[in-house]
Amino acid sequence: MRAVMASGGAFLQRGVAAIAALATLLAAGATRAQERVPYQAELADTAKRDVAKAGGVEWSCAGTRCTTEARGGNVTVRGCSELARAVGTVVRYRSEVKSLGQAEIAECNRLAGAPAAKAPAAAKAATPSGPRVITRELTYTGVWPPGARQ
Amino acid sequence: MRLAAAALLALFAGAATAQELNLDVPVRVADVHPSVAVGSVSCSLFADPDGPVNNLGYLGAGTKWFQLKDGAFAGTVTVPVKVSAQSVPRAYKCGLFLIFKEGGRTLTAAAARVSDPDAPEYRAALRRAERSAFAGEVRGTIGR
Numbered sequence: 001m002r003a004v005m006a007s008g009g010a011f012l013q014r015g016v017a018a019i020a021a022l023a024t025l026l027a028a029g030a031t032r033a034q035e036r037v038p039y040q041a042e043l044a045d046t047a048k049r050d051v052a053k054a055g056g057v058e059w060s061c062a063g064t065r066c067t068t069e070a071r072g073g074n075v076t077v078r079g080c081s082e083l084a085r086a087v088g089t090v091v092r093y094r095s096e097v098k099s100l101g102q103a104e105i106a107e108c109n110r111l112a113g114a115p116a117a118k119a120p121a122a123a124k125a126a127t128p129s130g131p132r133v134i135t136r137e138l139t140y141t142g143v144w145p146p147g148a149r150q
Numbered sequence: 151m152r153l154a155a156a157a158l159l160a161l162f163a164g165a166a167t168a169q170e171l172n173l174d175v176p177v178r179v180a181d182v183h184p185s186v187a188v189g190s191v192s193c194s195l196f197a198d199p200d201g202p203v204n205n206l207g208y209l210g211a212g213t214k215w216f217q218l219k220d221g222a223f224a225g226t227v228t229v230p231v232k233v234s235a236q237s238v239p240r241a242y243k244c245g246l247f248l249i250f251k252e253g254g255r256t257l258t259a260a261a262a263r264v265s266d267p268d269a270p271e272y273r274a275a276l277r278r279a280e281r282s283a284f285a286g287e288v289r290g291t292i293g294r
Contacts, residue, residue, distance in 0.1 A: 038290075040174060040226070060176075062224035067176045096290070131169075132228075133292055137176040138191065138246040140261045141282035144183045144221055144275070 037073040038134040041066040041083055042092035044115075052086035055079025060137075061087055067137065073097030077108045084112035096134050169237075171195060173212075173229045175244050175288070182221040183275040186250040190215045190258070193229040193244040195237075195292075202243035202289035209233040215249075238293075245287045248276060262286030 039057075047061030055076065059068040066087060073095040080093040080100055089109050093100045100108065109116055173193045182189075190213050198207030212231035216223055233239060246261040250273075263269040265278040265286075278284050 038176075040176075060178075062176075062178070062226075065176070065226045067226070132172045132174055133242060133290075134174045135176070135193075135242065135244050135290060136288040137178060137285060138244065138261075138288060139178045139283045139285045140180075140182070140246060140248075140265065141279045141284070142179075142181040142183060142221070142265070143277055143279050144181050 035073075036069045036071055037096040038136055039068045039070055039073075039075070039095045040092075040134045041080070041087075041090050041094075043087060044089035044091050047087040049087060052083060054082035054086055059083060059087070067134070069136065070095070075100050077104050077111065080105070080108035081111035084109050084114045089114040089116070094134070168232050169235050170230050170232050171239055171292075173231065173242055173244060175227045175229060177216065177223060177225060177227050177246065179218065179223045179246075180221070181279065182218055182248070183250070184221065185252065185275065186221070186248045187218055188215055188249040189218060189223060189261075190247045190249060191227045191229050191244055192247060193231055193242055195231050195233055195239040196241045196243070197237055197239065199240045199291050201241045207240070209237045209239055240293065241289070241291045243287065243289045246285075250276070260286060 041059070043061075043064045043066065046063055047066055050061055052059045052061060052066070055070065055078070057068045057070045059066045066083065075093060075095050075098045077100065080090055083093070084090045090105060093105060093108065106116060175191045175193070177189070177191060179189060192211060192213040194202075194211040195209040196202060196205075196207045197209055198204075201207045210231050210233040212229045214227050214229045216225070216227050229244065247258050248261050248264055249256060249258045251257075252273075259271045259273075263271040264273050264276045265284075266272055267277065
């Protein structure tokens with residue numbers, strides 16, 4: 001009987017350890033999902049505005065690129081279409097982790113009522129090939145002309 | 151003839167043992183002194199996730215220049231970094247540099263240092279505006 005109880009105790013201990021390990025894994029996953037990662041969108045033409053709210057976050061646009069940071073790194077056609085509606089036709093939409101495919105980009109622009117991207121191939125040719133990583137923004141504001149800023 | 155064949159072989163071998171990773175770095179620079187006409191972004195890749203902090207697992211680096219117009223630049227600078235085909239980059243570090251003329255010389259300095267009154271590279275004309283957002287260096291991990 002004592003042997004049976006001892007073996008049962010060991011089983012219980014192993015079970016508790018397994019549950020604790022699972023909880024740790026789940027917590028790590030949740031932390032990762034909360035991480036803020038860079039997002040970038042490439043447009044067919046110069047952005048209609050410098051700042052746009054889409055997909056629940058604020059995007060900054062300069063020329064044909066828009067960037068932002070958001071949690072998780074997931075990309076959705078809905079988020080893309082909101083951006084396209086605000087700044088114009090999107091030819092590429094991605095985060096540090098994921099990106100939309102060509103069919104999803106076409107759907108994104110269709111939902112936004114933006115004209116379809118005419119020359120994604122030309123846009124691709126203009127940028128170097130190979131794997132890409134989007135980083136956070138480097139920012140510097142100087143004090144020229146003197147007196148303009150404190 | 152034999153030499154040319156060896157050179158060609160070496161060239162192809164080199165192409166097969168290198169890979170290029172492009173880092174898209176958003177850059178926003180404004181109100182910069184007229185002595186600065188050009189800026190640059192330099193990026194390094196590391197095999198160790200903590201490499202950007204302790205330089206462990208350094209794989210290679212690349213630099214891309216950009217032209218300032220009226221003391222400003224806003225856009226994305228794509229920095230290509232070549233590393234060997236076998237290496238697996240796990241982290242990156244990118245820094246903003248200002249290239250400026252001084253006493254007939256052309257100098258390059260990290261924006262973080264040239265704008266910091268406590269750094270030896272400090273230039274008063276290039277100090278950063280108080281209460282302005284500043285990020286002279288960005289770091290991150292690659293792949294999950």
